[in-house]
Amino acid sequence: MKKVDFFMLLLCLIAASFLVSADPPTCPADLGGKCSDSDDWQGDFFPEIPKIKYEGPASKNPLAYRWYNAEEEILGKKMKDWFRFSVAFWHTFRGTGGDPFGAATKYWPWEDGTNSVSMAKRRMRANFEFLKKLGVDWWCFHDRDIAPDGTTLEESNKNLDEVIELAKELQKGSKIRPLWGTAQLFLHPRYMHGGATSSEVGVYAYAAAQVKKAMEVTHYLGGENYVFWGGREGYQTLLNTDMGRELDHLARFFEAAVAYKKKIGFKGTLLIEPKPQEPTKHQYDWDAATAANFLRKYGLIDEFKLNIECNHATLSGHTCHHELETARLNGLLGNIDANTGDAQTGWDTDQFLTDVGEATMVMMSVIKNGGIAPGGFNFDAKLRRESTDVEDLFIAHISGMDTMARGLRNAVKILEEGSLNELVRKRYSTWDSELGKQIEEGKADFEYLEKKAKEFGEPKVSSAKQELAEMIFQSAM
Numbered sequence: 001m002k003k004v005d006f007f008m009l010l011l012c013l014i015a016a017s018f019l020v021s022a023d024p025p026t027c028p029a030d031l032g033g034k035c036s037d038s039d040d041w042q043g044d045f046f047p048e049i050p051k052i053k054y055e056g057p058a059s060k061n062p063l064a065y066r067w068y069n070a071e072e073e074i075l076g077k078k079m080k081d082w083f084r085f086s087v088a089f090w091h092t093f094r095g096t097g098g099d100p101f102g103a104a105t106k107y108w109p110w111e112d113g114t115n116s117v118s119m120a121k122r123r124m125r126a127n128f129e130f131l132k133k134l135g136v137d138w139w140c141f142h143d144r145d146i147a148p149d150g151t152t153l154e155e156s157n158k159n160l161d162e163v164i165e166l167a168k169e170l171q172k173g174s175k176i177r178p179l180w181g182t183a184q185l186f187l188h189p190r191y192m193h194g195g196a197t198s199s200e201v202g203v204y205a206y207a208a209a210q211v212k213k214a215m216e217v218t219h220y221l222g223g224e225n226y227v228f229w230g231g232r233e234g235y236q237t238l239l240n241t242d243m244g245r246e247l248d249h250l251a252r253f254f255e256a257a258v259a260y261k262k263k264i265g266f267k268g269t270l271l272i273e274p275k276p277q278e279p280t281k282h283q284y285d286w287d288a289a290t291a292a293n294f295l296r297k298y299g300l301i302d303e304f305k306l307n308i309e310c311n312h313a314t315l316s317g318h319t320c321h322h323e324l325e326t327a328r329l330n331g332l333l334g335n336i337d338a339n340t341g342d343a344q345t346g347w348d349t350d351q352f353l354t355d356v357g358e359a360t361m362v363m364m365s366v367i368k369n370g371g372i373a374p375g376g377f378n379f380d381a382k383l384r385r386e387s388t389d390v391e392d393l394f395i396a397h398i399s400g401m402d403t404m405a406r407g408l409r410n411a412v413k414i415l416e417e418g419s420l421n422e423l424v425r426k427r428y429s430t431w432d433s434e435l436g437k438q439i440e441e442g443k444a445d446f447e448y449l450e451k452k453a454k455e456f457g458e459p460k461v462s463s464a465k466q467e468l469a470e471m472i473f474q475s476a477m
Helices: 003-020 079-083 089-094 117-134 153-171 201-220 243-263 288-297 310-315 320-329 356-368 390-417 419-427 434-440 446-456 466-475
Strands: 085-088 138-142 177-182 225-228 269-272 304-309 333-337 377-379
Touching: 079 390, 085 089, 085 117, 085 390, 089 117, 089 138, 117 138, 117 153, 117 390, 153 201, 177 201, 201 225, 201 243, 225 243, 225 333, 243 269, 243 288, 269 333, 288 304, 288 320, 304 310, 304 320, 310 320, 310 333, 320 333, 320 356, 333 356, 356 390, 356 466, 377 390, 390 419, 419 466, 434 446
Parallel strands: 085 138, 085 377, 138 177, 177 225, 225 269, 269 304, 304 333, 333 377
Antiparallel strands: none
């Protein structure tokens, strides 16, 4: 018997065994990466992975939660409601492990090597199975991640509609919904100069049409937010850039988005995701403060909130805690992309956040904010290039969720114990005086302050107690 004939017979025998079995078909790697040629294939994508459950801190099971207990109440709110965890479709189901120096390293068993609508539907089924096994109700997407780009806008929209209808069907009987959707305005060559800030008016119009459609499908699926990430909205050099005109165009774009959101009855929050650079040399929404100033200048401050990504914070020279506090104090904290970078590489590595100390500071801001709903914590994070097993997808998310859960528990411990708050109160205690009150109420002019300075003489300056503050913080870890 020829080798080819033998191989085909073997495939037929394997296929027959699935037809005879009462169990749902699986998608194992030994079928050459082909689950089925049918759009309606409904097999088990993760047959070896159980539903992930909470087993407590003593567990040694890598496929179990040790710290994240979804139904546990903390400060009057269930843990799942503090976080509203979300899976990023693009990293989880479109990430290949490729980088500027190497080809793809990840070949998931359900992939057939195409970017067809049929393959897009298969990925969507895998997404919903992944969410259910992980016990997560939310996911996030770019339009072109979940459906292939077409040769025309009409074809692209048709492709997207077909996949969205499947997602709508898969949602039935579950609480799974998009935490947010967005339009991918950075990959296609048409967006090399940006979308809303492009020097070409035709590109601006195309970007608007793409956002219009992405907002519609996010609304249709019951999504609770819509994100604008302007990876190409910036410049490489000011020598050929009319920055003032581009910023004005960006504001007009956001105004149109607000108007359309209201027109279609979308109640979700519009979010801007700050990032300083990469891929552009300078991005217009550099950090939280820059984005807040932009929104105030153009009268949009009441229409948007911010999606703070921890890795973007460090790229802009800040800590994630700083960016969260800046957003919170401006009334703009709307969502968090829970990830981190690597201090030695210096670019947007999008790693899962596993630093418990950083997670604790993140949750201190979230608690002070009273939570971030209707936003949540989206894992805008990807496996390392060298992590290539399907179970690694689960392990990475479990680790990230457990880290954030430990952060919440630690933050509560610190706030309830009170020593850190008391240290801060003492440091600013002179402001609780009559003079401090007058200054804070705007009732002390320079002449009056000069008079008080002469009365006081040389002021006493107390220690900031930074080392004690760090000791208190670390003791909660």
